[in-house]
Amino acid sequence: MIESTRNSRVVQAARLHRARYRRETGKTLLEGPNVLEGALSSGVVPETVFALQRDELTRRADQAGTDVVLVSQAVLDKLAGTENPRGPVAVATIPQQGAIEAVDTVILCGIQDPGNVGTLVRSAAAFGFQVVATAETADIWAPKVLRSAAGTHFATNIVTGATVKDVAAAGVFLVALVAAEDGRAEPDEEDRPIGLMVGNEARGLSANQKAAARATLTVPMSETVESLNAAVAGSIAMFAIAQGRPA
Amino acid sequence: MIESTRNSRVVQAARLHRARYRRETGKTLLEGPNVLEGALSSGVVPETVFALQRDELTRRADQAGTDVVLVSQAVLDKLAGTENPRGPVAVATIPQQGAIEAVDTVILCGIQDPGNVGTLVRSAAAFGFQVVATAETADIWAPKVLRSAAGTHFATNIVTGATVKDVAAAGVFLVALVAAEDGRAEPDEEDRPIGLMVGNEARGLSANQKAAARATLTVPMSETVESLNAAVAGSIAMFAIAQGRPA
Incomplete structure (x- = not known):
């Protein structure tokens, strides 16, 4: 003792x-x-x-x-x-990091709140998504993030310090999750696996990241509310993609 | 100054x-x-x-x-x-509390984390849901909860200190959000407005609360993961109900 x-x-x-x-x-x-x-x-x-x-x-x-x-x-x-x-x-x-796989992926593009990062890992594991985090994202292996993910870090492939281009190069179709539609199309049914890009809580995705996306997704909602919590929006989009019906 | x-x-x-x-x-x-x-x-x-x-x-x-x-x-x-x-x-x-309305409602049944309470208020406002909180739920008007809801407390009807029976009495059809299906049916299309009951983060809904529900909803997901974050599960269910297709 x-x-x-x-x-x-x-x-x-x-x-x-x-x-x-x-x-x-x-x-x-x-x-x-x-x-x-x-x-x-x-x-x-x-x-x-x-x-x-x-x-x-x-x-x-x-x-x-x-x-x-x-x-x-x-x-x-x-x-x-x-x-x-x-x-x-x-x-x-911390597990040795493997390669980015050609499977449905959530890409954390600068998510800063450890609770949001952990919640997205948990939802990714629940909906069968791989997790890729850019260098600007909060440390995915921080104890606080592990707590928020409730033990699901070990149930999915996690790759950190990668860019959205690395994900595209692995054969994943990049889709930007945006708060308001910007005129671009939603992904088609054959546009799989999907790499769902979720941006920073306050600033969203960078212009470069948006430009790298080949389609966009928006969670439809009331106009009186500006946006959803980033972890919630990402989780709803993963749910919709897993159900075969992008939001 | x-x-x-x-x-x-x-x-x-x-x-x-x-x-x-x-x-x-x-x-x-x-x-x-x-x-x-x-x-x-x-x-x-x-x-x-x-x-x-x-x-x-x-x-x-x-x-x-x-x-x-x-x-x-x-x-x-x-x-x-x-x-x-x-x-x-x-x-x-704090706004004077009004009556429970006969509209789609999320019922916070003992949610304890202020971040989760705020996130559920934000999603409720985004999907056009009224918010009812039971007495066991964290104070919905706490500054931390207001922060987490990002200013959406004033965009929806909020009633605190109520029971699920009060919600049913207002003409709302009670549906229990559960992590695993328990054999009961999902709500039918005419079972509207829905009162979606979201339980405590660790313990879920009480036996009494479950018994008061007339149908259940489950978010389909991988069996390797035990559950989603409570705010995420509640938000996905509200999204699915708002889309007219309960999860």
Whole structure:
């Protein structure tokens, strides 16, 4: 049982809340039972699980080969990014990034809010979409984003630091999700797989990104409202595409 | 120009971040240009706008009859719930609550995350839905919820502290949004207006709430993912209902 918040394993793990340490080590934190469960179910073996007590989930981690370490509430408080944490916090290696596949894809083009990034990962996994994030997007492997995605990071292919042109080069048909129709056509039925471009919360897609798109999609809605939340708009468009009927 | 964070108007306004003071005064805070703009466009006249400088928006507020007060960055920091605020913070009276109408409605049944509550209000306004919140739902008039809804609180009818039975009594057909189909039918085309019940993020709908529903809706998705974010699931269902094709 580790009781000291100055224990070196605890100090090193807590540093993974900072982007710089995640980059240097290639590791991140899985916080709470949902994220840990999602990782274990996808065959990810965390390096360490810090937990208040042993339970079904820590037993599964232990059997998979993870080092399960019991810690005090003070240590868990230091490790977790949330207030009054109860669930385990695990250290895991960020999966090696694979190639962009020629499948339906959501492209996060500068999404900044970690909650929105995580929500889009969760919806992408639910609707069978690959996730590609541009360099301007918030770190997809940040603990906060993993929490918001509720353990679904490991259920879909994720590629970061790519451009929309990289996605097009993989054989994906680029479609810009826009708040108001700009006169361009919607994708045809044969325009598959689709690369759905979702822009920044405040600024939307850049002019360059819009120009790279071969069609646009708009979620029809009341004119009294300017726009939907970016994660909601992207999720509705993925749902509509998955149903075979672009919004 | 108010420069002291101990100015009595500033102290009283800052208290409105607490639920107790909102209840006692019937007022709340509108933070940032989007929320203030949404309020002004819907004919709401805030009591006071605290701003760093005069601009187009403060001029509109001034013309509407709002007292515009210039403040220092330190004062704005104290008034705002966000870090490094730039936009104005306004004090406004929470609109008098009207009756539940016989129109398509989203019923927030114990949604706890302020971001989710705000996102659902925003989607409801976008898809022409009334919003009803049960007593177990996070305070819909909290400044954080208003921020997340981006100024759309004033674009739809909002009723709080109601039960799903109150909604049914107003002539609305109750439909439970559930993560997995439970054998009950989807609503028919003539089952309108719909009252879409969205449950708590972790626990979903209560047994009582489910029993009150006359049909269920499920967003079809991959079996590898347990559920969508509650605000996303509710928004997709509202979108599908608005399109005349329940998910």
